[in-house]
Amino acid sequence: MKRAIVFCPSRHGVDALERNLSRQGIKVEKIHGRLTQSTRMRIIREFNDGDCNILIASAVAARGLDIKGITH
Numbered sequence: 001m002k003r004a005i006v007f008c009p010s011r012h013g014v015d016a017l018e019r020n021l022s023r024q025g026i027k028v029e030k031i032h033g034r035l036t037q038s039t040r041m042r043i044i045r046e047f048n049d050g051d052c053n054i055l056i057a058s059a060v061a062a063r064g065l066d067i068k069g070i071t072h
Contacts, residue, residue, distance in 0.1 A: 002053060003047070003050075003053045003069060003071055004054050004055070004070065005054075005055045005057055005065075005070055006054065006055070006056045006057070007057055007058070008058055009058070009059065010058060011034050011058050013058075014056050014057065014058050015032075017030075018030040021056075027051075027052045027053065027054070028052055028054040029046060029051075029052045029054070029055050029056070030043070030055075030056045030057070031043050031055060031056070031058070032060070033060050043055070044065070044067070047067065048067060
């Protein structure tokens with residue numbers, strides 16, 4: 001299974017890209033600083049579990065992430 005993290009420079013960019021891809025039927029999750037810590041942890045857990053293959057992240061929110069098996 002291929003998995004990717006797409007970095008955006010702002011939370012607005014993260015929201016816009018997530019919205020656009022979701023409208024096209026692509027299963028994605030997003031993470032940025034305006035989400036609660038519990039929401040961010042749930043999203044990371046779902047991404048690690050393979051519930052989605054694309055994670056869209058702001059650079060600030062993605063700092064310190066250690067996710068294995070990222071191909072792109």
